[in-house]
Amino acid sequence: MSGWRRRQRAQVCSACMLAAACAGPPVADWQLNSKAAIDRSVAAYLSGDNALATRELELARSEIARTGRADLLARIELIGCAARAASLQFETCEGFEKLRPQTGAAERAYADFLAARLRPQDLDLLPRSQRAAASARPDAAAAALQAIEDPFSRLVAAAVLFESGRANPAAISLAVDTASAQGWRRPLLAWLNVQALRAEKAGAIDEAEQLRRRISLLQDSN
Numbered sequence: 001m002s003g004w005r006r007r008q009r010a011q012v013c014s015a016c017m018l019a020a021a022c023a024g025p026p027v028a029d030w031q032l033n034s035k036a037a038i039d040r041s042v043a044a045y046l047s048g049d050n051a052l053a054t055r056e057l058e059l060a061r062s063e064i065a066r067t068g069r070a071d072l073l074a075r076i077e078l079i080g081c082a083a084r085a086a087s088l089q090f091e092t093c094e095g096f097e098k099l100r101p102q103t104g105a106a107e108r109a110y111a112d113f114l115a116a117r118l119r120p121q122d123l124d125l126l127p128r129s130q131r132a133a134a135s136a137r138p139d140a141a142a143a144a145l146q147a148i149e150d151p152f153s154r155l156v157a158a159a160v161l162f163e164s165g166r167a168n169p170a171a172i173s174l175a176v177d178t179a180s181a182q183g184w185r186r187p188l189l190a191w192l193n194v195q196a197l198r199a200e201k202a203g204a205i206d207e208a209e210q211l212r213r214r215i216s217l218l219q220d221s222n
Contacts, residue, residue: 030063030064030066030067033059033060033063034059034060034063034064034076037056037057037059037060037063038056038057038060038076038079038080040052040056041053041054041055041056041057041059041060041079041080041083042079042080042082042083042152044056045080045083045084045087045186046083046086046087046179046182046184046185046186046187047183047184047185047186048185048186053083057076057080060076061073061076064076070099070102070103071099071102071103071104071107073099074095074096074099074100074102074103074107075107076095077093077095077096077099078093078096078107078110078111078114080093080095081093081095081096081111081114082114082152082156085114085156085159085160085163086152086155086156086158086159086184086187087159087186087187087190088159088162088163088187088190088191088194089190090115090116090159090163092115093111093114093115096111097111105122105125106125106126108122109122109125109126110125110126110127113126113130113134113160114156114160115163116160116163116164118134120135123135127153129147129148129149129150129153130148130153130156130157132144132147133145133147133148133157133158133160133161134157134160136161136166137166138165138166138167138168139168141158141161141166141167141168141170141171142168142170142171142173142174144157145157145158145161145171145174145175146174151178151181151182154174154175154178155175155178155179155184155187158171158172158174158175158178158191159175162175162194169198172191172194172195172198173195175187175191176188176191176192176195179191185218185221188218189215189218189219192211192214192215192218193215195211196208196211196212196215199211
């Protein structure tokens, strides 16, 4: 899938496969409306606002449904699942799976990537920015993530590496820093808990306590 542009935050056309719908003038109302709605949905989810995230996701679905195109609707579902994965919420992407038979190879590959079960032969079907991370060994995980400019794409890739057991401490720290820099409260809490548990298991009591204080600060700010 070509034409994927890098954007900051959870900008849909790059990280989440709406570039085909967003490319080229004139831009139809449904394109503008669906993109704005899914951007707001992802931003709300990452900040921890479930109600707003759900409302905006439904709006995006409604706009896409006007086209009668299952492939575009499937991409919307994948965006929502990518946001959950970035927050270490790994679950079946049910909305996409219902549409899987009507989707293309790129959409299926991205869904498999989010589930940490991408087949090696499908690597080139991923967004270019995700390919190195998708195939990275643990010792190269942090470097592969650092090369991803878009924060949302980087966090999604970090989550996939973590789910597949390839996220080393440096990669986890980079995920924490990425979520923190963007003010994404939900994934930041998830990644800080990962760090805290690792510190506790390693007997690094002072580090674990410091991380738990940071977690409490975030929880108190809700």
